[in-house]
Amino acid sequence: NAGVTQTPKFQVLKTGQSMTLQCAQDMNHEYMSWYRQDPGMGLRLIHYSVGAGITDQGEVPNGYNVSRSTTEDFPLRLLSAAPSQTSVYFCASSPGVLTYEQYFGPGTRLTVT
Amino acid sequence: GENVEQHPSTLSVQEGDSAVIKCTYSDSASNYFPWYKQELGKRPQLIIDIRSNVGEKKDQRIAVTLNKTAKHFSLHITETQPEDSAVYFCAAGTGATNKLIFGTGTLLAVQP
Numbered sequence: 016n017a018g019v020t021q022t023p024k025f026q027v028l029k030t031g032q033s034m035t036l037q038c039a040q041d042m043n044h045e046y047m048s049w050y051r052q053d054p055g056m057g058l059r060l061i062h063y064s065v066g067a068g069i070t071d072q073g074e075v076p077n078g079y080n081v082s083r084s085t086t087e088d089f090p091l092r093l094l095s096a097a098p099s100q101t102s103v104y105f106c107a108s109s110p111g112v113l114t115y116e117q118y119f120g121p122g123t124r125l126t127v128t
Numbered sequence: 129g130e131n132v133e134q135h136p137s138t139l140s141v142q143e144g145d146s147a148v149i150k151c152t153y154s155d156s157a158s159n160y161f162p163w164y165k166q167e168l169g170k171r172p173q174l175i176i177d178i179r180s181n182v183g184e185k186k187d188q189r190i191a192v193t194l195n196k197t198a199k200h201f202s203l204h205i206t207e208t209q210p211e212d213s214a215v216y217f218c219a220a221g222t223g224a225t226n227k228l229i230f231g232t233g234t235l236l237a238v239q240p
Contacts (some may be wrong), residue, residue, distance in 0.1 A: 045207035057217055057232040065225055074229065105171060111226045115160050120170040
């Protein structure tokens with residue numbers, strides 16, 4: 016199993032550009048989440064999903080969209096990037112039934128200039 | 129809204145000493161409390177977790193305690209080693225949604 020994969024590893028955007036951060040898992044996990052990590056702020060939940068076709072907002076959803084058309088994939092879209100979205104983004108997945116452990120991807124470091 | 133407070137933000141101990149990190153949470157519906165360790169440039173990794181029907185859980189040198197009445201939970205690391213140096217995050221959530229709210233992290237430095 017590859018576990019949770021994220022692409023790209025690094026990305027630089029200009030203000031106003033759009034892009035999609037990709038997240039995929041091959042563990043057949045029902046639950047998936049997106050977090051952003053900023054210095055001194057810990058991990059903040061952006062959006063999460065409890066299964067294909069179901070998504071919900073986390074703590075900091077503004078400026079981000081998600082969809083979950085398959086169990087495996089959970090892309091995060093930035094519609095119009097802003098410097099405040101400069102951060103490290105982590106995707107995580109969890110079986111959610113017998114165990115609630117979240118498995119994190121390697122992260123994407125995004126810089127918006 | 130839901131909130132998790134974590135203290136201290138930095139902690140320096142001598143090798144062999146114990147380290148304690150404390151968290152409080154606001155959502156009384158929370159029933160799952162994991163602790164993650166994150167080394168520099170790496171992804172967070174689960175080191176121990178506890179559910180609300182248990183007051184204490186141990187795994188070798190690591191233990192977690194939970195006081196649901198006070199909405200407190202703590203991480204205890206005994207006989208610390210230099211490789212324990214990392215950032216530790218607590219989190220609180222509900223298993224039904226797997227939605228986790230994280231604390232702001234504790235940078236633990238173990239001095240040899």
